[in-house]
Amino acid sequence: MKKIQMGFALVLSGFLGLVHAVTLPGPVVSADWLAANQSEVQILEVRGDVISYTRAPEFDVDKKTGKKFLVEVGGHIPDSTLLDFKKVRADRIIDGKKIKYLIPEKADFEKIIQAVGINSDKPIVLVPVGLDISDIDEALRAYWQFKVYGEDNLAVLDGGMAGWLSEGRDFSLAASTKSSGTWVGKGERKELIASSEQVSAASKSGKSTLIDARQPAQYFGLNKRDYVGAYGHIAGAKELAPELLAKPAKGALYFWDKNTYNALFLANGMNPKMPAISYCNSGHLAAGGWFVMSELVGNKATKLYDGSLYLWTLEGRPLVGVPLN
Known part of the structure; x- marks a missing residue:
């Protein structure tokens, strides 16, 4: 009887977990949405300037209005992890030639994503710097690679880290300490x-x-x-x-x-x-x-x-x- 009750409890627990699992509203999420659902998603900051992840942001004050404004992005959203854009693409041998800038093989991309602590059990929100279209495209390139390898539970933060900071939201300067993740691709599109x-x-x-x-x-x-x-x-x-x-x-x-x-x-x-x-x-x-x-x-x-x-x-x-x- 106890085994039946325990089994029922596990099934119920799993069902409730599915019921309460957050659903991404689309390929783009707002800072308001992310702030409200922060504990339910995995936040992956995609940057070429990896030093900025633990560097303090810079603000200045408009002399006329007295309002503070962002000058340089630094820090990161609390409990996020960092993906170095320089590692997103790879050299591959195509028809006997070494070709740069290509999507890594599936197994190699899985290792890159696992190494930064991303798992397969939660939605992923990619965060660009958000100041220049080139840095936004860093996150979008990572997004495309995720999609190629079958990941659909994925979105991009509108405004990126620049928008997050400009709205006065909390940030951290701590280095990521996440352990290796379990993310694997679900296919190859x-x-x-x-x-x-x-x-x-x-x-x-x-x-x-x-x-x-x-x-x-x-x-x-x-x-x-x-x-x-x-x-x-x-x-x-x-x-x-x-x-x-x-x-x-x-x-x-x-x-x-x-x-x-x-x-x-x-x-x-x-x-x-x-x-x-x-x-x-x-x-x-x-x-x-x-x-x-x-x-x-x-x-x-x-x-x-x-x-x-x-x-x-x-x-x-x-x-x-x-x-x-």
């Missing part, structure tokens, strides 16, 4: 990754929208990153400049609503309902175009070209741009 052949086919046919997520000067071929082998953009691609992807407010960057993104895509000559492929120089900024089109607009036929123009030009494929003097 290869349909989220575009190959060079698929990008080439899209360029020729126009049946998929090619989103160039770089600055206009790079799109038109006026300058380039040193690791990209040519100037310009892939023929047929439309530009969606990084600065269009978020709005500045309260000392941080925040996402627009779906209607605004739809209008931005249409204004830039892109049909938000067509299949799409997002690319940039290496696959970092491309995560912004992918996230907006796939997760915020809801076009699930959207891929990210991993390796982007670094890989494209390494393979000797052409770009087009304006004539240079």
Whole structure:
């Protein structure tokens, strides 16, 4: 009888745990939502500047209004853990060549995520710095990799750490002491990754929208990153400049609503309902175009070209741009 009662208690406990488990409201959560549900989620801060995790934030005071404003992000949300963006991507051997900036193999990505203490039993909220679209795209690149490996219980903090601090919320300077986690991928969604052949086919046919997520000067071929082998953009691609992807407010960057993104895509000559492929120089900024089109607009036929123009030009494929003097 006691065994039956104990078994029933365990089943009831598990059921109640499911009932009380928090549900993410969508791919983006607000600081208010996170503050109210902080103990129910895992908070993963994604940063290239890892020193800032334990460095005090800097504030200044507006001499006219006397209001304090954020100058530099530092510290982190209490009980969060840190993911170094430099470890998010990896070198991989493709057709006998060493290719940089690619998504790690599934087992390698699992080790990276486990090492920072993330488990499989709770929702994950990714926190960018939130001051620049490039740092937001660090979190979005990690988000995309999680999605590739089957993780759906995932969201991004709107405004990032900059918004959190600007609203006067609590922060910590303590180093993360979390033990190794248990997170494992639930699958591999290869349909989220575009190959060079698929990008080439899209360029020729126009049946998929090619989103160039770089600055206009790079799109038109006026300058380039040193690791990209040519100037310009892939023929047929439309530009969606990084600065269009978020709005500045309260000392941080925040996402627009779906209607605004739809209008931005249409204004830039892109049909938000067509299949799409997002690319940039290496696959970092491309995560912004992918996230907006796939997760915020809801076009699930959207891929990210991993390796982007670094890989494209390494393979000797052409770009087009304006004539240079």
